[in-house]
Amino acid sequence: MFISDIKRVVEQVSRDKGIDREVLIKALEDALKSAARKKFGSNIDIEVKYNEESGEIEVFQFKEVVENIAEPDLQISLEEAYKLDPESKIGDSLGTKMDASTFGRIAAQSAKQVIIQKMKDAERNAVYSGFIDRKGEIINGIVQRVDRVDIIVNLGHTEGILPEREQVPKEVYRRGDRVRAQILDVLHDSRGPQIILSRTHPNFLVSLFKTEVPEISEGIVSIMAAAREPGIRAKIAVASNDSDIDPVGACVGMKGSRVQNVVQELRGEKIDIVSWHIDPAKFVCNALAPAEISRVIIDEENRLIDVIVPDEFLSIAIGKKGQNVRLASKLTKWHLDVINETKYSQAMQDGYDSLVALPGVSISLADALYSKGFFSAEEISNSSLEDLLQIRGITEEKAINLLKTAKEYLANSDSFDEVSNEILSDNTLSDDDTSKSKESSVSDNQGNLNIDIEKDKGNDEDTFIDAPLTDLEKNSNK
Template sequence: MAVSANRLELLQIADAVAREKSIDRDIVIGAMADAIQKAARSRYGQETNIRVDINTKTGEMKLQRLLEVVEDVENPATQIYLELARDKNPDAEPGDFIAEQLPPMDFGRIAAQSAKQVIVQKVREAERDRQYDEFKDRIGEIVNGSVKRVEYGNVIVDLGRGEGIIRRDEQIPREVFRYGDRVRAYVYDVRREQRGPQIFLSRTHPQFMAKLFTMEVPEIYDGIITIKAVARDPGSRAKIAVISSDSSVDPVGACVGMRGSRVQAVVGELQGEKIDIIPWSPDAAAFLVNALQPAEVAKVVLDEDAERIEVVVPDDQLSLAIGRRGQNVRLASQLTGWDIDILTEEEESQRRQKEFQERSEAFMEALNVDEMVGQLLASEGFASVEEVAYVDLEEVAAIEGFDEETAGEIQTRAREYLEQREAEFDARRKELGVEDVLKEIDGLTTEMLVALGEDDVKSLEDFAGCAVDDLTGWGERKDGETKRYPGTLSPFEVSRADAEQMILSARLKAGWITEADLAGPDDEGEENEDAVEESAA
């Protein structure tokens, strides 16, 4: 069968559009069929059910009208009597469709324009789907492109088969782009939006630097060296923590390269950003000491519950540890995930002296002893009157200058003081209207009940409705720094686990939950097994 010029031309157009837009040829031919179908409906009636078939090899086009087989025709444009249908197809049954061949049609100007719009729309949708499918799997990769235009500080990048955008806040400060400039960026998000897929690029993302190191350092690409953490102040300074799985490979040296060649390649791409390469350690204290380089650290004190770390540095190292505008300590905090307090040795000494003085005065007031006895108790490590009252008598008697009689007298005074204070707190609790039932919850002291009452938590239901954050406080991390918000029981240093247990006890006592709710699946399984064994016995 000879193929006419028009049919050949149809296939050639489909091939050209598919190549130009990088989409499947069948999608283009399908769009053409939809367009012809729309044009045919404008001629034969919008309610007419028309099917268009285009042969992908010959270009031959068939127009058919589909009629539903029914016993009673209501709409002749879409339905056909069963008797008439069986003249065309003896096996026809109600609900089947009969196809009637339509003659080739000449498109008018309006019909042709309408068909063109359908084809353009379908092709555009297919192109957008192709772009989204291609780039959604490239999130977390570095892409290369050229600057297409700059709009209000945002850089539009031509990626070849799509367009990406580097927003102003994702650009390195003082970086200037012009039309045609080559640019490398990190794909951090791809979204399907009304105007097409939006590919968001970044040059300030911490992982951009990590990926650059992966490209420059073969050991990272091969998995011998792992990048554990990255912190950046874009365009100024950055810290990157690395560890090697092979003891014979120095992770820091490998990242620096011969005469700094590898790190300089990354620095050049990041507009001169200074990079500190730090060996990572599972020990939080050792890792933090490394992270604060080049400053020297004298002492580190960790508070794991609050995720805070206190660092003591020599007086001449304070400015180096903090860095310009707090940059060094801020990056170290981002890198380690800990809040960092930096003190000089002199400040720490003054604080220790102040704490010693406060403890001594507290013992003098509570136990009615002179300054020397108060200082002796404080210097021996006793932090509170409770410790003095309830430790073994031998520990107090072992203090130089004390005997058992003196130790006994001191413990008696400590217990009397605690009893008096307990009575005062209990009177205050009753005055606030805090229910007696709350005293039955393990872990809650009378002083804590006073604090709860002052915070308007007075009944068992009030306490059962509390969240752990309400009691222990919470932190919100912003710009690499964590701001702490105190809870009702924050002064008593109650851990989150203890607070959670107290709340569960209150809910159990209030009847909000049962012991079965608290039992895990394993516990229930064990109980069931025990029950089965008992019944078998």
């Protein structure tokens, strides 16, 4: 045989590389079949079998038993067949064992290359099969090298990739450092399997809490949602299936021991743990903690919530650079407008004044409209005839006139604003005036911060819990 001690090679490679023994044997059989066909032609009928007893791979060539031979490679005479098998008859397919040494050096070398490639493929498939079902798990590894901006991590039998986008900002890794990450994805391409790791995904945060909080792994406490700004701050919403167990307290632990272990793993990332609630208004209030909330106004159609807070809590609700309200939006999956009470009151007063200013609208009618949720002339212009007819005392004729009046009022107001803007744009401001204008603009914006998560161009996988956190989806759908 052109490879000595096949049995030993199979056993050793199977053990060292973690490749199924049958896969290796099949690779060797295919390699020898390829070598035989290179030597004798692709039209020959051969069969390759591994002999368990002898530890060799045997090759048999099959030929048809005929009276007169027309194709020597495919046929054998009845006379020759009798010598091999006395029971042979015309039309039988008779197999004869081939001498592998007759394949030649080139054929043997070709077979060796096929074997090597098959072993590589088998090893890659084994790695892929071993990791594809582990997506979402936390894994430990050692930094092997830094490839430009990506970090290559030694995972034992294979390597993992920690891409730049999945690295926590400001974290620095050197060769030999231990790293803990989540298996984000397992890709299978021509270069072999690629194990994509992540330290920034919200699921990594959730998995860390699962390891630290027994109540989560036991199913008593569930993490319903999570949002992160990796390396800076994160929020998780938790709920309990047992009324006797406080989900927030369970995650915090005695003297904060549990949450601190997670914070240390994330290199100081601050973590807010809030109670989840099925009522979006209450959930948003919890998510914006520690800010005090005066009231919330929900627009389900546009998935928008206006959050009104006392003036002194505006900066707390917004957070540093909008961080608190931004994370709350990601956590609750609602667009949030945070407004202080002063600005909200002024806006409501302006809206009421616009109702009173409509021709033909008395104070009593304005009060009736206001009490039914029509807080401004703009809201009336955007409403339907059917909406207005729901108000007691308003006939169809009055409703039509009211809609017409509101639209004309707004059109005139827009025209006035355009003229005012043209006048302002025609005047050249001095440096002092420019400075005053900028200050006024800042002052106007201090009372309101709009966070629209659809306009936040961050990665959706870094914003919301996805497929891998199946327990979150199940709980959210309850």
